[in-house]
Amino acid sequence: MRAFWLRQLHSWHWISAALSLAGMLLFAVTGLTLNHAGSLSARPSQEERQAAVPARLQAALQTLPDGGDQPVPPALARWAAEAFAIDIAELAAEVDADEVFVTVPRPGGEGALRLDRATASASYTVTSRGWVAYFNDLHKGRHAGRVWSWFIDGMAASCIVFTLTGFALLWMHGRARPFTWPLAGLSLLAPVLIALLFVHG
Known part of the structure; x- marks a missing residue:
């Protein structure tokens, strides 16, 4: 049974990774450009x-x-x-x-x-306003049309599958890799602590 679930998880993990590869890279890069939009602005x-x-x-x-x-x-x-x-x-x-x-x-x-x-x-x-502004607006789905909105939904679904299957694989391999859960816990704890301590409403 364990071998069956490992095969299933590996299959869905690599399929979702392949489907979301280009989109995930695009949204990661535009996440950086959005975070530094003030220093990357172009003359209209x-x-x-x-x-x-x-x-x-x-x-x-x-x-x-x-x-x-x-x-x-x-x-x-x-x-x-x-x-x-x-x-x-x-x-x-x-x-x-x-x-x-x-x-x-x-x-x-x-x-x-x-x-x-x-x-x-x-x-x-x-x-x-330049190519950086163009891709930033695509990241936000701003004025990009219905089809691009569907693409974002598909990307989000693919990333959810990628993340959940990754978590399940961590669960199944965690005993042999002692740093698995400290690192996974840090990935959850870091944004929560930063939001509580440094983000003011």
């Missing part, structure tokens, strides 16, 4: 692109009610996806008499789409 850069709203869509631009936040008309959202490769279908637009303004959140920066209602011209400005 901007890029602007312009386009003209097609005549067939200008009526949709003009008929938006003035004032407040309005949903982006589907036809305009499809055109913006073609012209600027952005997805604004589920975003709200700030509308006034002169322009339609849409903030486009993205990892590591943000985008801003302006549609001039009088001239039917459009400009899309992208502000980027």
